[in-house]
Amino acid sequence: MPVPILKQGDCLIASIQSALTDADMLDLRDELSDRVGRFRSKGVIIDVTVLDVLDSFASRTLRTISEMVRLRGAETVIVGIQPGVAFSMVQLGLSLDGVTTVLDLEEGLAHLERSRRARAALAGG
Amino acid sequence: MAATRPRVHADGLAEAIGLGPAELAMRKRFLEFDDSDVHRLAEIYDLTQEHVDQVIEGFYDHLLSFPETAAFFRDPRLLEHVKGRQKEYFIRLTQGDYEQEYVADRLRLGSIHEKIGLPVRSFLGMYAFYLRQIAGLLLKEHSEDPDQAFETFHSLAKLLFFDIGLGVDIYIYQRERTIALQQEAIRELSTPVLTVRDRLLVLPIIGILDTSRAQQLTEGLLKSIRDSRAKVVILDVTGVPAVDSAVANHLLQTVEASRLMGAQVIVTGLSSNVAQALVTLGVDLTKLNAVGDLQGGIEFAERIMGYRVVANGDGLPEVVDAGSDPEAG
Numbered sequence: 001m002p003v004p005i006l007k008q009g010d011c012l013i014a015s016i017q018s019a020l021t022d023a024d025m026l027d028l029r030d031e032l033s034d035r036v037g038r039f040r041s042k043g044v045i046i047d048v049t050v051l052d053v054l055d056s057f058a059s060r061t062l063r064t065i066s067e068m069v070r071l072r073g074a075e076t077v078i079v080g081i082q083p084g085v086a087f088s089m090v091q092l093g094l095s096l097d098g099v100t101t102v103l104d105l106e107e108g109l110a111h112l113e114r115s116r117r118a119r120a121a122l123a124g125g
Numbered sequence: 126m127a128a129t130r131p132r133v134h135a136d137g138l139a140e141a142i143g144l145g146p147a148e149l150a151m152r153k154r155f156l157e158f159d160d161s162d163v164h165r166l167a168e169i170y171d172l173t174q175e176h177v178d179q180v181i182e183g184f185y186d187h188l189l190s191f192p193e194t195a196a197f198f199r200d201p202r203l204l205e206h207v208k209g210r211q212k213e214y215f216i217r218l219t220q221g222d223y224e225q226e227y228v229a230d231r232l233r234l235g236s237i238h239e240k241i242g243l244p245v246r247s248f249l250g251m252y253a254f255y256l257r258q259i260a261g262l263l264l265k266e267h268s269e270d271p272d273q274a275f276e277t278f279h280s281l282a283k284l285l286f287f288d289i290g291l292g293v294d295i296y297i298y299q300r301e302r303t304i305a306l307q308q309e310a311i312r313e314l315s316t317p318v319l320t321v322r323d324r325l326l327v328l329p330i331i332g333i334l335d336t337s338r339a340q341q342l343t344e345g346l347l348k349s350i351r352d353s354r355a356k357v358v359i360l361d362v363t364g365v366p367a368v369d370s371a372v373a374n375h376l377l378q379t380v381e382a383s384r385l386m387g388a389q390v391i392v393t394g395l396s397s398n399v400a401q402a403l404v405t406l407g408v409d410l411t412k413l414n415a416v417g418d419l420q421g422g423i424e425f426a427e428r429i430m431g432y433r434v435v436a437n438g439d440g441l442p443e444v445v446d447a448g449s450d451p452e453a454g
Contacts, residue, residue, distance in 0.1 A: 079387075083347030086382040095381065102387030103354055 003028045005035060011043040011112055012036065012074075013105070016050060025061040032065055036072045042119075043112035044069050047105055049080030059094040066099045075115055076100065079108040138232040139225065142298050144291075149228060156287055162280035163221050169277055170219040172266055173259075180258045181211050187254060194247050210234070215255070218284060231288050235295035245296055252285050308337075316342050318349040324356045325426050327419070331364035339375035343382060350388045357426040358383055361419045363394030373408045380412055389429065390414060393422035 001024065006013040012035055014028060032044055046062065048054065054062075066076040078101045081089075089096075102108050139145075153159070173180075185208060188194045198204045214234065217227070238248050260278055267274035311332070319327045326349060330342065346358065360379070362368075368376075380390040392415045395403070403410060416422040427434060 078385075081385045083344060083351055083382075083386065086347055086385040087343055087378075089385060090378040090382045096385060101385045103351065104387075107354075107387055 003031075005031060007035075007039055007041070008109075010039075010041050010116075011045060011109070012039065012041045013045045013047065015047045018050065019053070020051075020058070022057050025058055029061055029065045029068065033068045033072060036069055036074045041074050042116065044074055044076045045105065045108040045112070046076065046078050047080050047108075048078060048085075049082070049104070052082065052085060054081070054085050054089055054094070056092070056094055059089065059096055063096060063099055075112065077102055077108040077111055079103065079105050138236060138295065138298075139229050142232075142294055144228055144232075144294075146225070149224065152287060152290060153223075156283045158223075158280075158283040158287060162283055163223070165277045165280040166219045166284065167221055169263070169266075169281075170216075172262060173216055173219050176262055177212050177215050180215060180255070180262075181208055183258065184211065184251070184254050188247075194243070197241055197243055218281065223284065223287070228291060231291045232295050235292035236299060238292075239296050239299045245293070248292060248296070249289065252289055256282060256285060311338065316345065318345065320353055321359075321423060322427070322430070322432065324354055325359070325423075325430060326350070326353060326355045326357070327359045327361060327423070329361045329364065329419075332366075334365055334368065334372045334375070336371055336375070339372055339379075343375065343379045346379060347382055347386060350383060350386050355388045357429055358388050358390045359419065359422040359426055360390055360392045361394045361422065362392060362399065363396070363419065365399065366396075368399050368402055370406045370408060373403050373406055373410075377408065377410075377412060380414070391416055391422045391425055393417065393419050 001018055001020075003014050003016050003020070003024065006015065012032060014032060016028075020028070028046075032046075035041065036044060044065075046065070051058075062078055066078075069076045076099065078096065078099055080103075081101055100111065102111055185198070185204065189198065198207065217230070235248070256278075259281055263274040263278050264271065267277075316328060316330055319329070321327050326346075328342070328346060334342070349355065350358065360376070362376075376392065380392075383390045392413055394417075395415055416425050424434075
């Protein structure tokens with residue numbers, strides 16, 4: 001089942017609705033990377049709230065997405081990792097090093113808003 | 126501590142330890158205890174009947190001559206009671222039918238000894254004493270045929286070792302139950318998660334962390350992070366006397382799992398012992414955000430969260446005039 005991607009201002013929000021196959025993950029990666037360029041987005045939020053499992057392939061793909069999106073000029077935030085998922089991920093040694101993770105969608109939007117302000121400050125705006 | 130342990134009914138003991146008919150048969154096979162032994166033991170029934178008083182009296186004289194064991198039998202009524210039980214036990218050894226009922230009886234006896242805190246060595250010493258006594262009796266009885274005495278002695282030794290196996294099992298079972306209950310109690314002394322400021326949590330950890338407790342603590346913390354939408358968590362380990370590599374790794378896992386949920390962890394109160402242990406263990410601690418004490422940790426957390434604490438006044442308690450109306454001021 002493909003993941004719906006919503007555009008909200010200069011953010012893209014990928015809201016995962018159900019457990020994903022590996023192929024779905026790869027589609028999500030390609031779709032996000034493509035849309036970041038098309039919409040000139042500055043931030044990407046991937047909401048994994050409904051997932052009760054994040055396996056090694058999924059976490060690797062999330063790292064890849066984060067890195068690809070960064071190279072395409074935007075920032076990625078993973079939101080909504082559940083306690084059980086976080087715990088089993090660290091126990092299995094699956095890291096999301098270098099990927100920003102925050103509590104939920106609200107926090108994710110707030111994080112991107114802070115980044116936007118920081119950019120504006122840098123630009124002297 | 127044994128007093129707080131809920132009792133398992135004596136008849137349930139065999140079941141609790143897993144001593145079904147198959148297990149008992151296996152144990153007997155292992156000791157090579159068979160019908161010929163049962164038969165030989167039955168033959169000395171009269172002999173034990175005849176000497177039971179002498180053996181048991183001798184046994185308790187022996188017990189009472191050691192302060193360590195004498196302490197258990199100060200009460201004369203208790204002494205008479207246990208003597209009676211021991212006599213029953215002693216005669217029972219030669220009465221055949223060493224099946225479930227016999228086993229349940231042995232377990233009950235072992236359980237009582239464990240409960241009053243009789244050391245295992247004294248418990249085993251009891252069997253050694255019986256063997257010595259009976260060896261003497263048998264040799265005297267069969268002075269013309271030492272081979273038969275030896276055979277019978279062997280049969281009895283097998284049975285006593287069967288009993289010892291049961292006794293040791295019940296000791297271990299009861300001790301393990303005590304340990305399990307204590308672990309349960311420790312688990313129930315939950316580690317509180319305190320909210321110090323909006324979205325700032327403090328977890329004071331007291332006592333030894335083992336793997337299961339550390340795991341539970343992490344799970345509890347992660348749920349709290351979600352429920353209170355925490356941004357910063359202070360893990361205060363002032364009350365943790367020692368850590369090993371497993372626990373150190375758990376701390377790091379907690380830190381990493383919290384990060385996945387968008388919260389930053391600060392560890393405070395690492396004692397010099399613990400710090401030294403962590404460094405010596407060679408755990409990668411670069412991800413560990415440590416501050417000296419809880420106060421420092423809270424100040425650091427407030428800085429991260431953008432709080433600024435300003436002293437208001439001179440820091441002394443306000444003097445309230447006892448006569449004035451607080452509402453009026």
